[in-house]
Amino acid sequence: MLHLGTLVDLLAAAPYVSGEDLAEQLGVTRTAVWKQVGILRKLGYQITAHPRRGYHLVGRPDKLYPWEVRKDLATQRIGKTIEYYDELPSTNRRAKEIVGTVPEGTVVLAETQLNGRGRLGRSWFSPPGTGIWLSLILHPSFSPVELPKLNLLAAAALSRAVHTTLGFRPLVKWPNDLYYQDRKLSGILTEAGGELGRLEYVILGVGINVNQKNSDFPAELRTKAGSLRMMSGRLVDRRQLFCGFLQIFEEEYFYALAQGFERSLAYCREYTATLGRPVEVDNGQRVYRGKAVAIAEDGALIIEAGGERSRVVAGDVQPLTDHCSCWKEESDELATKTEAD
Numbered sequence: 604m605l606h607l608g609t610l611v612d613l614l615a616a617a618p619y620v621s622g623e624d625l626a627e628q629l630g631v632t633r634t635a636v637w638k639q640v641g642i643l644r645k646l647g648y649q650i651t652a653h654p655r656r657g658y659h660l661v662g663r664p665d666k667l668y669p670w671e672v673r674k675d676l677a678t679q680r681i682g683k684t685i686e687y688y689d690e691l692p693s694t695n696r697r698a699k700e701i702v703g704t705v706p707e708g709t710v711v712l713a714e715t716q717l718n719g720r721g722r723l724g725r726s727w728f729s730p731p732g733t734g735i736w737l738s739l740i741l742h743p744s745f746s747p748v749e750l751p752k753l754n755l756l757a758a759a760a761l762s763r764a765v766h767t768t769l770g771f772r773p774l775v776k777w778p779n780d781l782y783y784q785d786r787k788l789s790g791i792l793t794e795a796g797g798e799l800g801r802l803e804y805v806i807l808g809v810g811i812n813v814n815q816k817n818s819d820f821p822a823e824l825r826t827k828a829g830s831l832r833m834m835s836g837r838l839v840d841r842r843q844l845f846c847g848f849l850q851i852f853e854e855e856y857f858y859a860l861a862q863g864f865e866r867s868l869a870y871c872r873e874y875t876a877t878l879g880r881p882v883e884v885d886n887g888q889r890v891y892r893g894k895a896v897a898i899a900e901d902g903a904l905i906i907e908a909g910g911e912r913s914r915v916v917a918g919d920v921q922p923l924t925d926h927c928s929c930w931k932e933e934s935d936e937l938a939t940k941t942e943a944d
């Protein structure tokens with residue numbers, strides 16, 4: 604079976620390559636080469652054919668094809684297996700279907716999601732070709748209580764990858780979003796399975812807004828969401844960012860398995876969009892209002908109000924921007940928990 608990636612590499616190795624040479628190097632017939640070139644064209648590769656000189660690779664599509672991504676991926680485990688789709692309902696959903704049959708570190712990737720899922724039952728806007736929509740399958744050896752820290756670790760890894768690739772550092776909004784200039788650039792949806800305090804699997808679903816223009820977002824997101832392109836003022840190489848993220852994630856993940864999460868937590872505390880701000884946190888059962896003062900060792904967010912501290916392990920954080928300027932004076936009032944209202 605002829606690998607498309609090998610054919611692309613051979614085409615890229617010289618300005619022109621004859622069908623005969625390709626057939627010989629690949630050990631197939633010239634007709635097989637011609638058919639595969641046709642497939643590459645359908646996949647978006649621009650390939651011209653000259654009667655005497657042969658095939659010429661003019662351009663590659665902006666797609667995250669596994670053979671394109673793998674060239675730059677220097678990881679040992681994470682992303683060594685990539686399931687790539689042009690279109691999926693949701694990469695997390697697909698990851699759940701295959702979780703028992705693929706190695707740890709497998710990544711499900713789609714150019715677009717028709718039913719991308721966000722946290723707390725929300726949907727996630729996943730248009731074709733402009734973002735990175737991926738789900739990473741893990742089998743961590745720790746207990747489910749460590750999951751909040753894994754989310755933070757992933758957010759920290761992505762923030763670092765953006766910094767390396769683009770030179771600016773998105774801030775981590777607890778529990779795992781990335782923000783820059785008050786716009787949400789990325790979100791993470793973690794889904795886990797197991798029993799009796801044991802994690803069988805974790806699916807880490809990561810959505811990154813990469814090359815959207817502001818007008819590409821639906822009206823209701825236009826003032827809240829942002830993309831890396833909007834922040835950096837240039838088109839971003841999705842392949843480079845994808846590889847950078849997986850590399851840093853791998854480094855941090857295996858470090859945390861051996862040494863604990865403190866290093867990632869320290870990053871999230873330093874580059875935070877949450878700490879020091881008056882916030883409202885809804886954990887589904889209760890709404891907390893107060894000042895976000897710390898991320899605890901277990902990844903919980905500590906909210907202080909009226910001299911009392913509360914721990915929140917999961918939830919949705921909203922900044923209380925209206926109260927920012929008068930936070931000190933009003934802190935007691937803000938301490939009121941909604942359930943007591």
Ligand code: BTN
Pocket residue numbers: 692693694695696716718719720721722723725727729735736737738780789790791792808809810811
């Ligand atoms: C959030 O609500 O902030 C989390 C968004 C997570 C979106 C990603 S995109 C890839 C993966 N597949 C999904 O359906 N959702 C996650």
